[in-house]
Amino acid sequence: MNSAISAIDDTDRALVHALQLAPRASWERLAQVLGARPETLARRWERLTTAGEAWVSGIGLRTGAQAPCMAWVEVTCAAGTSPAVGAALTGDPHTMGVEHTTGGRDLLVFVAVPNLHVLYQYLSFRVQRIPGVVGTRSSMVTAVHSSPDRWRLDQLTPAQADLLTGRGRRKVAATPPAPVAPMPEEDRPLVLALASDARRSVASLAWESGMSESTVRRRLGRLEAGQSLRYSCALASGLTGWPVAATVWAEVPEHEVADCAAVAAGLRETRTCMSVSGPWNFMIGVRLRTIEELSRYTADLTRRLPGMRVADTMVALHVRKSEAQELDRTGRRVRTVRPDIWQDAAPAPREEAPPHGSA
Template identity: 35%
Template sequence: MPENRMLDDVDQQLVHALQISPRAPWSLVSDVLGIDAVTAARRWQRLVDSGAAWVSAAPGTGMSGQGKGCLAFVEVDCVSGALLDVARAFTALPYVATVEHVTGDRDLILTVMLEDVGTLSRWVVGQLDTMAGVRSSRTHVAGAVFTEGSRWRLRALDPRQAERIARELPAAEPAGDPDALDRKLTVALSVDARASYTALAQDCGSTPDTVRRRVRRLFASRVVQARCEVSRPLSDWPIAVIVWAQLPPDQITEAAQRISSMREVRLCAGVTGRHNLMVAAWSRSVEDAQRFEAELVRTAPKLVVGDRSIALWPMKLSGHLLDQNGFRTGMVPVNPWDVDTGMER
């Protein structure tokens, strides 16, 4: 796909449909879009093959809400001339879900997913801080995640179409304690969240019927969250901005809920550290990113912006590797349980 080509109307509707229901059958998608199922599947495969769009999955809020996971954002400063080597080393790690080269007072921002804060601490001390080319780092543990990338929408469908797709989603259910099969499925789904039950069963050593039940439960409980991604330059939102802010502690939840409803916002999470809120958004331009910051303050008048960055190169997004134009080139399965901390327990 030429880098300057935008998605046509049907492509945008197709992506929006899969953002709502990433595993929706082609029969349903084709019915909603008014095209035949073969055409829908062929269009999607073209987008996947070109790196323009893809469906992935990662451990979700259902797991962290049960105290069974740790999400952290890590700022990394690199030794001069070592940035690319350091970034590539991080992209190879299965528990580093996202790697971004950014502007401002840090070189890289990592999204790290691990079992617990103890494992995070051992990894920071035993691996991160001793890695060649790393000059310093700062770790922010996420608390409440008010919204994240799986909830962002292209908004190409009309309300009736969107409701028709959403109607087929499984009802929410409480999260259970993930076992070995759940973990294997989580890793396999991170590669392709639309993989067939038969393929998942073969990969994970189970049966299609068992896998069907488990996958449905994992998504319904948000232990695993799937997302349909689109190459940012093809979405009319080519600039990614990250904002760190401070709010009075008793106003974080209310303000964050308002912020999460903003069109551009992809992530809004409470964090520890110098600031207590982190917001990531997509903007139409650098100028629009500045407007977005002003809109944040209007939305939450007590919010004080402490720092901001623009992503120059999102090198890895939820396990998927991206080129400098934002197109998918490969992936590293997301696996929070596959970590060498370099330290004994």
């Protein structure tokens, strides 16, 4: 048996599942659901996070009232250079994900920047100038139907999940989701402070930011309620039982996109689902137990969605980075690359500098 897999048990996985549902819940609240002492859960979490086996991160990428400009970038490299190129891209704050993949590209990179001009600048004067890069192809994200933070382990019972989230306490009529609120520039340092550990106490955030604890609580509450800040709890992929990451590119009739997204998001293996521009208009990121399951998954998709045409599939050989976390080959976290997407994407290009003396 793999010693890395045997190092954690069902209680650890239940704790991760609980934190996926309630990332900032107190140890006392979690203890009521999991049937363990608060201090025991705290010690387990400390062990998991210290080993890089689990983490809770906070991500907030909005620029005022605008959603970030996001794109999937396929990178082709000269022979033997993809490890160095992948390492260079992993260190950039503008990359949320970096994978070495099979298929017609060497790397698949998920990029987030404030606007289209910065995306152009990042691709033209950063990515395409990394030694070894011989070509790129980009697909803009036009809609996010399901994001990675919604993927869950299946360790808790429905009753435990309802108790933790409060969904079982009352029945209310379905209401449309509230619009995403703007994120003031002054809140960015607070959001970035949560990138490596979203369970940080209000006291520590207040001390670091120089704000009062009541101000921090108020700002966090506003960001959470307005969906400008989201939390993601993850377990190292090698420990989840779903170690294989793959990407499916598909063509979907535009009038069927919503239905296709709903069906795809409902499949256990689906981790993310997005509409994109480019060669194809639909992408799905999946987690699988084995490589062999990919063909079964795509067959199930096309059976459920006759209008969908699967155009390409790729398997991740090595996920270097996911949601701003640098990972090792077993999926354990090595470090957090602070996702400050608002900093300069590349040195100012000399050829685009304004003429001398211009206003």
